[in-house]
Amino acid sequence: MGVPKFYRWISERYPCLSEVVTDKQIPEFDNLYLDMNGIIHGCTHPNDEDISFRISEDQIFRDIFHYIDTLFAIIEPKKVFFMAIDGVAPRAKMNQQRARRFMSAKNAELALKIAESKGQEIPKDKRFDPNCITPGTQFMATLHEQLQYFISMKISTDTAWQGIRVYLSGHNIMLGLCSHEPHFSLLREEVKFGRTPKHKQKSSQKTGVDGITFHLLHLSLLREYLSWEFRPVQDKLPFPYDMESIIDDWVLMGFLVGNDFIPHLPHVHIHEDALPALYSTYMQVLPQLDG
Structure with missing residues (x-):
């Protein structure tokens, strides 16, 4: 996959x-x-x-x-x-x-x-x-x-x-x-x-x-990199910040930009900076959720 x-x-x-x-x-x-x-x-x-x-x-x-x-x-x-x-x-x-x-x-x-x-x-x-x-x-x-x-x-x-x-x-x-x-x-x-x-x-x-x-x-270094990537959203959440849940969500974002068994989304390509766009959207939406 x-x-x-x-x-x-x-x-x-x-x-x-x-x-x-x-x-x-x-x-x-x-x-x-x-x-x-x-x-x-x-x-x-x-x-x-x-x-x-x-x-x-x-x-x-x-x-x-x-x-x-x-x-x-x-x-x-x-x-x-x-x-x-x-x-x-x-x-x-x-x-x-x-x-x-x-x-x-x-x-x-x-x-x-x-x-x-x-x-x-x-x-x-x-x-x-x-x-x-x-x-x-x-x-x-x-x-x-x-x-x-x-x-x-x-x-x-x-x-x-x-x-x-x-x-x-x-x-x-x-x-x-x-x-x-x-x-x-x-x-x-x-x-x-x-x-x-x-x-x-x-x-x-x-x-x-x-x-x-x-x-x-x-x-282990990738986990640290991701911690820095998503640190801006940490103080904006109405629920406890959990890096393990962030990692699970990050894996899901990876599936969205390319996976053997999930239909590809139009215009969501890794070489067109789809992941940074997903990062930004994720950090905007996450504080509006309940956890």
Whole structure:
């Protein structure tokens, strides 16, 4: 349920939120939660526009394991390591996924015809179908078995994995703020804003984690930024000021500027300063309410 261009917007408005991850220069974390679907997609089809890209299942599993191992070594959680794979999607997301996947298949077929018309050599090996990254498929069942084996092996052989609780939630994040935990950070790959030059697109054929720069986005700092944003309304309220309720309302405002499953409002776009306009309206209306 991502908000398009949201990460760029908050990175520019609140520049201290994000820091580049470097060795031994990040806070100590008790828990690490991984969204496995982003890792799976990145390790299976890094560039859908490259019709000649091929990868075996064995290589996919090795890349996924290496990716998990690298993230674990970066964060070194002390208590909990939780890996979550998407389960069955709700109806709204199913409709969106079907439309997106039909379009993806159509574009892939068109790209193949164009390449053949240009005399481009196409590998005879079967191309990986990203549609199989769906609950209930044979690929996901095999991946789950492989992950169970990988986790058992790491717990048996790696002392860093021993003494913590490891969870795998198989196929059978706004989420960070909604948890209202004061010490919460998001680990994500570096995002390069703007278009990628064509001469650099070949590098996106590589799967796995090597060469990726990671950033930590500190939600504790975002809470402080939001506290400053909405401080002007604090003394105008006829009811007690509650920052946790402000945060819940802020999350709702984020949904209004872009959400996969809520109809988009006309002329409410994040790149047209919709959020500052919502901030202003919110602070005008809130004192007139009962809480």
